[in-house]
Amino acid sequence: MxxxxxxxxxxxxxxxxxxxxxxxxxxxxxxxxxxxxxxxxxxxxxxxxxxxxxxxxxxxxxxxxxxxxxxxxxxxxxxxxxxxxxxxxxxxxxxxxxxxxxxxxxxxxxxxxxxxxxxxxxxxxxxxxxxxxxxxxxxxxxxxxxxxxxxxxxxxxxxxxxxxxxxxxxxxxxxxxxxQYHWFNDGYADFDAFLGALSSRKRKTIRRERAVAQAFGGTIAAYTGDALRPEHWDAFWHFYQDTGARKWGRPYLTRAFFDAVQETMRDDVLLVLAERDGTPVAGALNFIGRDTMYGRYWGAVEHHPMLHFELCYYQAIDAAIARGQSRVEAGAQGEHKLARGYLPxxxxxxxxxxxxxxxxxxxxxxxxxxxxxxxxxxxxxxxxxxxxxxxxxxx
Structure with a gap:
């Protein structure tokens, strides 16, 4: 041709x-x-x-x-x-x-x-x-x-x-x-197997961070597909607006974008929410590829130590291992990701x-x-x- x-x-x-x-x-x-x-x-x-x-x-x-x-x-x-x-x-x-x-x-x-x-x-x-x-x-x-x-x-x-x-x-x-910084799955059976590949000091640090984050006073849940409901997006919209206003001056995405995701892409997303007394207080949005988990947006209406690391990085690693995915892309920039197993x-x-x-x-x-x-x-x-x-x- x-x-x-x-x-x-x-x-x-x-x-x-x-x-x-x-x-x-x-x-x-x-x-x-x-x-x-x-x-x-x-x-x-x-x-x-x-x-x-x-x-x-x-x-x-x-x-x-x-x-x-x-x-x-x-x-x-x-x-x-x-x-x-x-x-x-x-x-x-x-x-x-x-x-x-x-x-x-x-x-x-x-x-x-x-x-x-x-x-x-x-x-x-x-x-x-x-x-x-x-x-x-x-x-x-x-x-x-x-x-x-x-x-x-x-x-x-x-x-x-x-x-x-x-x-x-x-x-x-x-x-x-x-x-950028990406996490790579070296055939890990679970998160503990990943930790076993780290130095003793880094392994202890991550375990401590996860313990502190998970003691924020509520529970952490991951939603995808039909488990996602409009109220989850209502909560996440508030998180996204707060982060967008601080980072970019104004959020890039409109509220209607998340409604469109709920309508046509809910099987393509993994929404991780930290909930206290049934109310989401922080969340991280991931998109699911065939072999890669893509971390995209994070936000919170309450500050809790280490919760950002837990929702954005460690929960994404957990999900990738469970799905047999080989990589997590956690978005742009961020040298702090290096200490958490994400390599340049x-x-x-x-x-x-x-x-x-x-x-x-x-x-x-x-x-x-x-x-x-x-x-x-x-x-x-x-x-x-x-x-x-x-x-x-x-x-």
Whole structure:
């Protein structure tokens, strides 16, 4: 198949795309009835953002999804947005924007291929099986051409996979490295088996933290599927608003987003709540992938020592072990995760800047940044909590 036989279009929202057509590219593995590898690129998640008004008109996330068709069907697609700011991305380019604007240019709007507000690694170029190479090339070519033809400053593909980074760099995109903390399941039978892999001091610390957290005066429960009820989301909305107001100035997601999740994605989420006298006082929201537990949001209306660590990190590890998942992604940033068994990993993004002078300056920066990220990961891993001495008696 040649690129001339592929038709590219831009759609202002997923309302015009059948869920089965999109998901045949986004999560073909889910055709067996199991969960998707990545819940965030599914039609139901992206549609929840759109239908709830979390993205779209007035949000700075203008819907511009790329669709590639051939042989009468969608063979590839990508969630793409025209961005009027750099918020909710977690791969920071504010300095690039300031430099471009000081030089007299308009950095915004820019094009962003991403999942809004979601710093989780996953495929950004969604390809129907059998069309991987042609679909990828067609989407990359279309996105770069749209950037250039509309005289936009830049195109950004954030939290892509390592394979996409390699393939995109081969097509001339600039690759960028960043860092997160992930927990990896080394075949642990239970949480105690995980603790057995840690140094004695770290093992004791985590046990103490869990004991303190679980003595907050109530119970901790995890809800998914039909066990989730509207009152759980009412409580979590208050938690989310409090955290969002403190971290970002205003929450990114609307209340209607959580109603949409209850309607179409309750099997894709694990909501962990700390409840006292039947009333939730804190909670953490996870999304369930086929092999990964994705920690996303946390909040509380009461402060209790260590409860954040328990709900966000330890409960997610418990759930991943119970489900036989190999990894927990706990979101962006946070060196405090290192002491709790989450190790630093490299995250990837791709970028296209049409202006040759600006592109050269950014390319030089990316080379230096990649070296720094690699060094940081090496150093931080060496300081990790895992045992390096011979097997010792657990205490």
């Amino acid at each position: 040649t690129e001339r036989e592929i038709e590219i279009s831009v759609t202002p929202g997923l309302g015009d795309v059948a869920p089965g057509d999109w998901d045949a590219c986004a999560c073909p593995e889910a055709s067996d009835g199991g969960p998707p590898n990545d819940p965030f690129t599914t039609h139901r998640f992206l549609s929840a953002l759109e239908r709830s008004g979390s993205v779209g008109e007035g949000t700075g996330w203008q819907l511009q999804h790329l669709i590639a068709r051939a042989e009468g069907k969608i063979i590839a697609c990508a969630p793409m947005y025209a961005k009027g700011h750099s918020q909710g991305e977690y791969i920071f380019d504010h300095n690039w924007a300031h430099a471009w604007e000081r030089a007299g240019g308009d950095y915004y709007p820019k094009l962003q291929i991403a999942v809004p507000f979601t710093p989780a690694t996953g495929r950004r170029f969604l390809l129907r099986p059998g069309f991987e190479e042609t679909g990828f090339r067609a989407l990359v070519q279309a996105a770069t051409q749209l950037t250039e033809q509309n005289d936009l400053s830049s195109l950004h593909i954030t939290f892509c996979t390592e394979a996409e980074r390699t393939a995109g760099a081969a097509l001339g995109l600039m690759a960028r490295s960043s860092q 990993v490299t995250c990837h993004s791709l970028h296209h800047i049409p202006d040759p002078g600006f592109r050269a300056a950014v390319s030089q920066f990316l080379t230096a940044e990649a070296r720094a990220v690699e060094h940081d990961i090496e150093v931080l891993t060496a300081y990790g909590p895992f045992r390096r001495e011979p097997v010792e008696e657990q205490q």
